[in-house]
Amino acid sequence: MTLSRLNRYIRHRLAGREHRPPAWAEHDQMFLKAISIVQFFYIYTSVQFYRQASIFSNLQANEADRFSFLWPLAWMDRMPLDLAGDILASLCVIVGLASIFLWRFFLVRLAVAALFLQIAAFSNSAGGINHGYHEWLWITFVFLLLPNASRLSVNLPRATKIRFLYAFGVAPTLILFFYTLSGIYKVLDATLMLIIGELGGFHPWAMAYTLAKRSLETGTDPLWAGLIIDIPILGWPLYLALYYIEFFSILVAFRPELVRVWGLLLIAFHFGTYAFLDITFPQHVLINGILFVMSPFAPSKFHWRRFVLALPIFGWLARSLQATVRLRKH
Structure with missing residues (x-):
């Protein structure tokens, strides 16, 4: 079997038996939708730069002891913190404005990715690990694959539009891969606990146990945690559904019929982490909305079958x- 045939075979199996043939006639619409999504992504990135600029500009030299800067920010240890903060704030203003109007150019997208790496590193340099920026950071690097163009319109050569769609498609595929990695970890751990006879993710009381443990550790009282703690069996189908959604997420990249609904399910999951755990990831909700619910690859009409x-x-x-x-x- 040749490599190309093997590739087609794997894609066919991942897509399932009900996969659709390539929608060549729909590429123009897909391309225009993808452009709108990427443009919105960079506009919202500029909003995040705008917010972060005020944080950087308000840093004081005597606050340096509060931080243990990660490697992307090693340069900040070599100058007064207030000066470093002003430099980053100025970059946020300049790159933020450029990202709105000039994101089509590689050097601007590279500047956005490099600056966002600084912001993500800063958010994790105060003694804790925050995951809120990780997905957004990865997408800024994925979008470096987008083709350069002084203009982007439906009149561009088909090869350019296809290249844009392929590069854009890497982003949702990567995000789905992250969810699958999380699902694999959860399923393997739950399976191990089941084998050794301990309370794990497959146990009917697993969610109640997790919520009670976190509430005690953090001293928080999440919105709906008490309901599951009082009636543990209610959490069982929610936990099993979460494992299913995360574990099989990567297949959604090859099954357009699932894309929009899966995006809604992933958004519901993050609403759930707030309601049950008091953990918020607003960027993840937005990413799932623009990459999946608004996906240019999803069918125009939803068919239950x-x-x-x-x-x-x-x-x-x-x-x-x-x-x-x-x-x-x-």
């Missing part, structure tokens, strides 16, 4: 049931 047949495991069960029914009719 295609959606169900594209679902991992449940789609296979539905096809098996259909085959059984047809055999009995004959």
Whole structure:
């Protein structure tokens, strides 16, 4: 089997049996939607630079002991903190404005990625690890793959539009891969706990135990945690659903019928982390909204049958049931 045939075979299996053929006629619409999403991404990135500028400009020299700067910010240890803060604040203003109007150019996108790396490192230089900026940072680097263009319109050569779509498509695929990695870790840990007979993720009381433990450790009282703690069995289907959604997320990159619904499910998950754990990731909600709910790759019309047949495991069960029914009719 040649490498190209192997690649097609793997893509076919990942897409499931109900995959659609390439939608060549829809590429123009996909391209225009992708442009709008990327442009919004850089506009909102400029908003984050705008917010961060005031934080940097208010740093005082006597606050240096509060920070243990990570490697991207090692240069800040070699000058007064207030001067370093003013430099970063100035860069936020300059790069933020450039990102709105000139994001089509590689050097501007590179400046955005480099500056956002500074911001992400700063948010993790005060003694704790914050994950809020990680996905956004990765996307700024993924978008370096986008083709340069002084203008982006439907009149560009097809090759340029396809290249733009391929580069854009790396971003949602990478985010889905992150969720799958998280799901794999959770499933492996839960399986190990099940084997050794300890309370793990598959246990009916797992969610209640997790919520109670975190509330005690952090001294917080999340909005809906008490409901699950009082009635532990309510958390079981939620936990199992979360494992399913995260574990199989990567397949969504190859199954357009699932994209929008999966985006809503991932957004619901992050709303859940607030309601049950008092953990917020607003950037993740926005990313899932623009990359999945607004995805240019999702079908224009939603079909329940295609959606169900594209679902991992449940789609296979539905096809098996259909085959059984047809055999009995004959």
